[in-house]
Amino acid sequence: MKLMVNHQTHYSYSDSVNSSIQYIRMTPSSNANQTVHHWAVSVPGQSIVKQDAFDNIWLTSSQREPYSQMTIMAQGIVELNLNNQFGIESDGLNPALFLQPTESTVCTEDMQAFAHAHVPAVNHHYLMQLSEAILQYIPYVPSRTSVQTSAADAFYKREGVCQDHSHVFIAMCKYLGIPARYVSGYLFVPQTVHLASHAWAEVFLNNAWYCFDTSNQLFAPNSHIYVAIGRDYWDVAPVRGVREKGGIESMSSIVQVLRCS
Known part of the structure; x- marks a missing residue:
């Protein structure tokens, strides 16, 4: 395509x-x-x-x-x-790099409890469950947060956009010991002309990167154009x-x- x-x-x-x-x-x-x-x-x-x-x-x-x-x-x-089901490989980058804490992805005690409640064991199924729960807990509401909004801010505010969903998901994954990265790019949505640049998260499981687009509940990058990857928004602004x-x-x-x- x-x-x-x-x-x-x-x-x-x-x-x-x-x-x-x-x-x-x-x-x-x-x-x-x-x-x-x-x-x-x-x-x-x-x-x-x-x-x-x-x-x-x-x-x-x-x-x-x-x-x-x-x-x-x-x-x-x-x-x-369209046959690709995984995130792109990062040659020469150790996945452990994406366990590093950042100010935008601090996981508070309340967020830790939320993560444990939805991920009793680390696997793809439970991480999808966590992604779904985050969207339910933090509905997509534009123009109420900014690039300065951290994962904790969005979690307690209980509203946000793709950047906030990605930061919250990444924060919880890193707390659970799972390498997680922030991806910026573009999303193709049929019958839609005017969009914004997009962001989603990816996690490293079983020696592969998996897509978790929490805002749209998409778990394969078949509609996503990759532009940049990093630990959070500030690495890929x-x-x-x-x-x-x-x-x-x-x-x-x-x-x-x-x-x-």
């Missing part, structure tokens, strides 16, 4: 930005799950392409001319392997950066994921 992606992120500032550096993770790689036929990221300034510690493609863009608006565009065509001046920043984003022949 070939998918065409158009991702535009627009920034505007109340005052002029003198200079900035943007770190952009919006470029997928070809792997067992997908073949990238074409991909391009358009951003003002001078750009350098590197790979980060998780083998994600990392674009560093420096803008040295003053500006008050900036648009970053990522576009391309990716073909999914599509755009992070620093700037000199600029006042108040406003951001809007639009994503289109369409099937193409």
